Amino acid sequence: MKVTDFAVQFSRENILHLIDCYEDSPIYEEVLEEYERMTQEAYERMEPAAVLEFGKIPKEAASPAAPEGTRALFLIVTVGKRISEWSTALFGEGRYLEGMLADAFADDYLMQASESLQPLVRSICEEKQLGISRRLEAPTGIGMEAQKAAYEATDAGPILGMDITGSFMLSPVKSTCQIYLLKENSTEYHMDHNCRECPNKDCKMRHVAPIRLEVRTNGESHILISRDEKTVLEILREQGIYVPAVCAGRGSCGKCRIRVAEGEAAVTPSDERIFTPQQLSQGYRLACTCYPIGDMTVVTEEEAEKKMDIIGTISHRKTDGTEADGSGPVMVGIDIGTTTIAMELVDMDSGAEIDSYLCINRQRRYGADVISRIQASVEGKKEELQESIRQDLFTGLEKLTRGGEIVPEKVVIAGNTTMIHLLMGYPCDTLGVYPFTPHQIQRIESTLGEILGENMTEPFRTAQLCMERLCTVQMYRTKVWILPGISTFVGADIVSDILSCGLAESEKVSMLIDLGTNGEMGIGNRERILVTSTAAGPAFEGGNIVHGSGSIPGAICNVKLEDGRTQIRTIQNEPPSGICGTGAIETLYELLQAGLVDETGLLEEDYEEDGFELAKGRDGEPICFYQKDIRELQLAKSAVRAGLETLLLRYEISPEDVDKVYLAGGFGYRMDVEKAVGIGLIPEVFADKIRVIGNGALEGAVRYGREEGAMDLAGDIVKISSEIGLSSDKAFNDLYMQHMYFECS
Known part of the structure; x- marks a missing residue:
C-alpha cells in the first residue's frame, strides 16, 4: 500500500x-x-x-x-x-x-x-x-x-x-x-511491550516498574534503584557519580560513554553516530540517551582529567631564591571556570606558588555551557549544582592545605557570573532570559565556612561534613573575597583577567581575549574599557567534537600533514585518546592548507562519511575528524572573530593601533598563533602583538589578595567598563556570517 x-x-x-x-x-x-x-x-x-x-x-x-x-x-x-x-x-x-x-x-x-x-x-x-x-x-x-x-x-x-x-x-x-x-488473533497494539522503551511518554496506560541499576566505576560498585523513567545519566547525577555530559544530555557530544555489561539497552541514533558497530555490540552506549528497560549493570570510566596541568606563570620560588613551603602567611586564589576549577596556594610575602590544584568542574554533568546550567538551576537543581561546586572546592582546599595543616589568611575567588551565582545559591531565573539581569555582581566578602556551607541542611550536607573533617574553627573563619563582575555575560573572571595583565593601567589601548566555552573579550586602557561576550561554545575545549577531549594526557594537541602523511603529537606523548581544542584547530588548518576543506568548510567527499583519520586510539579504533567537527569550529571561530571586530568598531580603533593583545585561558596558552590566524580566528595583524598570559583570572585573584590597592583597582575596572551587547548589534550579525568563510591557500 x-x-x-x-x-x-x-x-x-x-x-x-x-x-x-x-x-x-x-x-x-x-x-x-x-x-x-x-x-x-x-x-x-x-x-x-x-x-x-x-x-x-x-x-x-x-x-x-x-x-x-x-x-x-x-x-x-x-x-x-x-x-x-x-x-x-x-x-x-x-x-x-x-x-x-x-x-x-x-x-x-x-x-x-x-x-x-x-x-x-x-x-x-x-x-x-x-x-x-x-x-x-x-x-x-x-x-x-x-x-x-x-x-x-x-x-x-x-x-x-x-x-x-x-x-x-x-x-x-x-x-x-x-x-x-x-x-x-491479538487485539493488543503495542509500540513496545515494555513501557520503558515506548517513545510515547504521554500515554495514559504507561506504567514504569522500578529497576535495579548497578554501576561499576573505578573498581567500586554502586547499587541504585530508579522508580522514575530517567536516563542512566540522570540516575547517576542524582547519586553524585560523575560522568561528563558537555552537551547537557542532548546526545551530541559523545562524552557520557558507558558500557552495558548486563541487561538490555536499545541502540539510539546518537549511539550509532558516536560508536562503531563493534563497540555497539560490546554494549557501549551514551548515558544521556540510555533508558534502562530492565535491571542493568553499567561500567563507567573516569576520564584522565585529573591529570591536567594548571596553566599559569607564577614562580615556585621566593624573591630570595628559596622554595616556597607554606611556613609563612599564605593565601589561596581560585578561578571557577565553566569547564575547570584552578586553585593556587601562594606565599603572601613573595607571591611564590607553593602548590596548585586543577580539576574538571563537575557541574559539567549538567552541561558544558552556562545556559545549560542556568536551565538546570531553574528546573530545581540549584542545590545540587551548589553542592557540586562546594565539593570541588573542598577537594582542592584539602589538597592545598595538606588536610588542614596549613591555614590560609584569605581566599580570593574569580569566576564568571553564572558560576558565582551557582556557588552562592543565588536564583538564576533572570540570568538566561532578557534582559539578562544578575541577582548580584558586587564584591562579596564572606568566610570559608559560609561559602562551603557550614549551615547546610539535609540532603545537601556533604560539603559541611567535609569541612568538619578538614577544618578547625580558624579555617571556618578564613576570610573569602569574590571579585566583582561587570554584567551577566562579563563576570569577575574577566575583571580578574584585566587586573592580571595590567590593561587598565596603561595609556595605550590593548585587547584581552579569553577563549573558552564563552569567548569573553575587552579593549581599552586606563580611561575607558569596552567588554563583550560571544557564545563560542565548547569546541575550543574539545566539546561537541566527535572524538573531542579535554587537555588531558593522550589528547592530540599538534597535527601536521606532510607528503600525504599525518603526523600528530599528544599531551605528555601518551597514546592517542581524543582531540583537544588546539588539536582540532591544527587539524582544520592542515586540512585547509592541503585543499581537503574548501572555503565554505566542506570536507572533501572521500572523507564525508568516515571522517579524516588522525590516529588509532588505545582501543585500536580510529580517531577521526569529521564534517560536523568543522562546522562546530566554523561557528566558534566566526563568533569570536566577529565579536573581536565589533569591539574594534565600537571603540573606533583599527587593529593596527592596538598595542598588545593579551590571550588568556588554557586554550590560548597552547594555541599555535600562526594556525589560529590561518583559519581566521585572529586577524593576521595581531600575530606579533599577542602576549599569552595563561590563567589570567587565577593570577588576577592572587594579585587581588596580595597587593595593596588591587581591590580598589578592580573596582575601578568595573566603573570604567561598558558592555557591548552583540545579539542586537547589526555589525556583529553581518560579521558573523562574513567570517563563516575560510581563506584557503
Whole structure:
C-alpha cells in the first residue's frame, strides 16, 4: 500500500531546536526571518510518500527481539530527495544557516509524517486480526539488514523511487523504516511491550516498574534503584557519580560513554553516530540517551582529567631564591571556570606558588555551557549544582592545605557570573532570559565556612561534613573575597583577567581575549574599557567534537600533514585518546592548507562519511575528524572573530593601533598563533602583538589578595567598563556570517 496524503505542518519549535537555536542565540532574530522566508519553499520541496507491506523477518535480519520467521509489517516513509539536494546546494554556496534550516525542515516533516501513520497501521492490522507486539527501528533491537528486508518486501525501489546502499542505508537519506512485529488473533497494539522503551511518554496506560541499576566505576560498585523513567545519566547525577555530559544530555557530544555489561539497552541514533558497530555490540552506549528497560549493570570510566596541568606563570620560588613551603602567611586564589576549577596556594610575602590544584568542574554533568546550567538551576537543581561546586572546592582546599595543616589568611575567588551565582545559591531565573539581569555582581566578602556551607541542611550536607573533617574553627573563619563582575555575560573572571595583565593601567589601548566555552573579550586602557561576550561554545575545549577531549594526557594537541602523511603529537606523548581544542584547530588548518576543506568548510567527499583519520586510539579504533567537527569550529571561530571586530568598531580603533593583545585561558596558552590566524580566528595583524598570559583570572585573584590597592583597582575596572551587547548589534550579525568563510591557500 502506498500513501502520499500527509497533513503535516512544520513545528517551528522543533526546527529551531534541531539546529540548536534558542532565544538567547546571537542570531535568533535572523534565524526566525530565514525560517519564515524558507517555509513555503520547504513545503514545495517535500515529496512525502510511504509504503506498507506484510512479510517475515529473514535470517540475515533476525535478532533476539525479532527471531527469523517472525511475521512483520514493514513501513518505509520518505520525504524525497529534493529537500536534501536543496540543503546540500545551500551548504555548497556557503549559505550555512539556510542549509541547516533546510535539513531541519526535512527532519521535522519526516518525524511527523512517520507518527501520523500510526492509526493506519493499526487499522490494517485490525482488518487481518493481527496485534502488534513491538515496534523496531534499525538498529534499535534489530540489525540494519532489516532495512533491506523492508526495502525488498515493500517494493520501495520502484514504488517510491528509492535505492538502498551496500550498508543498508536508505536513499533518499531523509527516509525512515519501521518494523512492526505481529501477533495472530491479538487485539493488543503495542509500540513496545515494555513501557520503558515506548517513545510515547504521554500515554495514559504507561506504567514504569522500578529497576535495579548497578554501576561499576573505578573498581567500586554502586547499587541504585530508579522508580522514575530517567536516563542512566540522570540516575547517576542524582547519586553524585560523575560522568561528563558537555552537551547537557542532548546526545551530541559523545562524552557520557558507558558500557552495558548486563541487561538490555536499545541502540539510539546518537549511539550509532558516536560508536562503531563493534563497540555497539560490546554494549557501549551514551548515558544521556540510555533508558534502562530492565535491571542493568553499567561500567563507567573516569576520564584522565585529573591529570591536567594548571596553566599559569607564577614562580615556585621566593624573591630570595628559596622554595616556597607554606611556613609563612599564605593565601589561596581560585578561578571557577565553566569547564575547570584552578586553585593556587601562594606565599603572601613573595607571591611564590607553593602548590596548585586543577580539576574538571563537575557541574559539567549538567552541561558544558552556562545556559545549560542556568536551565538546570531553574528546573530545581540549584542545590545540587551548589553542592557540586562546594565539593570541588573542598577537594582542592584539602589538597592545598595538606588536610588542614596549613591555614590560609584569605581566599580570593574569580569566576564568571553564572558560576558565582551557582556557588552562592543565588536564583538564576533572570540570568538566561532578557534582559539578562544578575541577582548580584558586587564584591562579596564572606568566610570559608559560609561559602562551603557550614549551615547546610539535609540532603545537601556533604560539603559541611567535609569541612568538619578538614577544618578547625580558624579555617571556618578564613576570610573569602569574590571579585566583582561587570554584567551577566562579563563576570569577575574577566575583571580578574584585566587586573592580571595590567590593561587598565596603561595609556595605550590593548585587547584581552579569553577563549573558552564563552569567548569573553575587552579593549581599552586606563580611561575607558569596552567588554563583550560571544557564545563560542565548547569546541575550543574539545566539546561537541566527535572524538573531542579535554587537555588531558593522550589528547592530540599538534597535527601536521606532510607528503600525504599525518603526523600528530599528544599531551605528555601518551597514546592517542581524543582531540583537544588546539588539536582540532591544527587539524582544520592542515586540512585547509592541503585543499581537503574548501572555503565554505566542506570536507572533501572521500572523507564525508568516515571522517579524516588522525590516529588509532588505545582501543585500536580510529580517531577521526569529521564534517560536523568543522562546522562546530566554523561557528566558534566566526563568533569570536566577529565579536573581536565589533569591539574594534565600537571603540573606533583599527587593529593596527592596538598595542598588545593579551590571550588568556588554557586554550590560548597552547594555541599555535600562526594556525589560529590561518583559519581566521585572529586577524593576521595581531600575530606579533599577542602576549599569552595563561590563567589570567587565577593570577588576577592572587594579585587581588596580595597587593595593596588591587581591590580598589578592580573596582575601578568595573566603573570604567561598558558592555557591548552583540545579539542586537547589526555589525556583529553581518560579521558573523562574513567570517563563516575560510581563506584557503
